[in-house]
Amino acid sequence: MTKLQIGLLFGGCSGEHEVSIVSARAINAALNAERNTDKYEILPFYIQKNGVWQGNEIANQILVSGQALEKPNATNINTKSSLWEFPPQASEVDVWFPVLHGPNGEDGTIQGLLTLMQVPFVGSGVLGSAVGMDKIAMKTAFAQAGLPQVKYMTLTRSQIWSNPCVFPKLCDEIENYLNYPCFVKPANLGSSVGIAKVRSRQELETALDNAASYDRRVIVEAGVVAREVECAVLGNDNPKVSAIGEISFESDFYDYETKYTQGKADLSIPAALPDTISNQIREMAIKAFATVDASGLARVDFFYVESTGEVLINEINTFPGFTDTSMYPRLWGYSGIPFPELVDKLIELALERHKTPEIEALIN
Structure with a gap:
């Protein structure tokens, strides 16, 4: 069987550049797990902090070292032409796996570029990514859908x-x-x-x-006095919802350091919640997923106000982290989908969403 060429795209022009590298390393390892090696060949691509794309050789070095490229090549730094020169291996990609967090990664911009390339990619399209990233647009959409939120x-x-x-x-x-x-x-x-x-x-x-x-x-x-709970969504038109997890931490709130530093936060799976509340959260997660037109994957975050029994939606994240401390892969692991199977399913969902005669030929 011909292997699908997976374009693993990471790095990017955002403050979450380093987190993207960590997520990409984890996904790369999962794609190279035994169950996936016969199906996929990985073509890594690294986007420098200045926006220049690097091909497989440098991208592989970054995946091995786990360190960002702090001093871009002198031949391409700050030149307009290099920003539009994609590595030649880009034309070989069958499915893109954009592992990019934050602006210029999960906000619809890279999704627009990949759409123009006419190649399937993992995750939400332009609309879902843009609405999911913009907190004001997201909350406006949630309000229109009747999802309760904080003021x-x-x-x-x-x-x-x-x-x-x-x-x-x-x-x-x-x-x-x-x-x-x-x-x-x-x-x-x-x-x-x-x-x-x-x-x-x-x-x-x-x-x-x-x-x-x-x-x-x-x-x-x-502000609200509440428990912070999250669930993971996987699918396209008929998505599934994972078990529910709860985050507890000593810091003032769930900030960047707390999210990405081992031991700073405690992730409890499953969250100790009444069945009625768990079911309500799952239903709201599916509604939120559809409201922003997400696809493939998302993590949906909620506040559970125990004193009143209220469940308030906080936000949706259309490309959550895949680090050791990330809730999304851990939720699915608990729910019966180990990491290698999860990334396999995400690629299948990308193919399903972008199905064309050419894609069907690749699948068959």
Whole structure:
């Protein structure tokens, strides 16, 4: 049987470049597991921090070392032409596996490029990726679908920075509507980058200024005393939901360091929840998945307010991490799908979603 050429694409132009490398190493190992070696040949591609694509030789070096390429080749750094020169092996790819987190990776941009290439790829398309990445668009879609959420306000950089006389009034409005504590977040960054939990006017002003430095759109959410639970979704038009996991941690909130540092957070699978609550979370996860038009995979995060019995949706992540501390692969492992089988299913779902006569020929 002819092996499918899998384009493992990682790195990227975002603050989650290093996390992408860790996820790609784990996925590469899973694709090279015994059950997959007869089906797939891996063609790794590495996107430098300056946007230049590197082919198999350098990409393999990064996968082995686990270290980002800090000093790009002098022959291609900062040249416009090199940004549009793809390594020659790119034309051999049958299915792309984009392991990219954050902006320029899971926000619809790379998905648009791969769509133009007319080659199947793992994960959501342009719409699902873009809505899933943009917290304001996501929350608007969830509200339209009737999914309960915490109260929030949306702001722009111009509101925060343009007029010093207006800024105090803006803070007054936030305090009156949301109260403290609240969370200030850039609309389009992943892995808790740029997020701050604030408890006072001074902290609010600092957090708004910081968030605006990352993104021209900012969201402020009311804090809630709740348990943080997550579930994993796998599928296209008829997705399945994993067991539910719970995150507990000592830090102020689930920030970047807590997410990606071994031992900083405790992941409990399955979460100790009443059956009615577990079922509600699963149903809401499926609804959220469909609402943003996600496909392939997603992790959906919730707040469970034990005191009232409320379940509030927090967010959907259309390409969650695949590191040792990541909930997505661990949830499916507990639910009966080990890592090598999981990546195999993701490729099958990519082929299913992009089915054409040519793809059917590859499958058969």
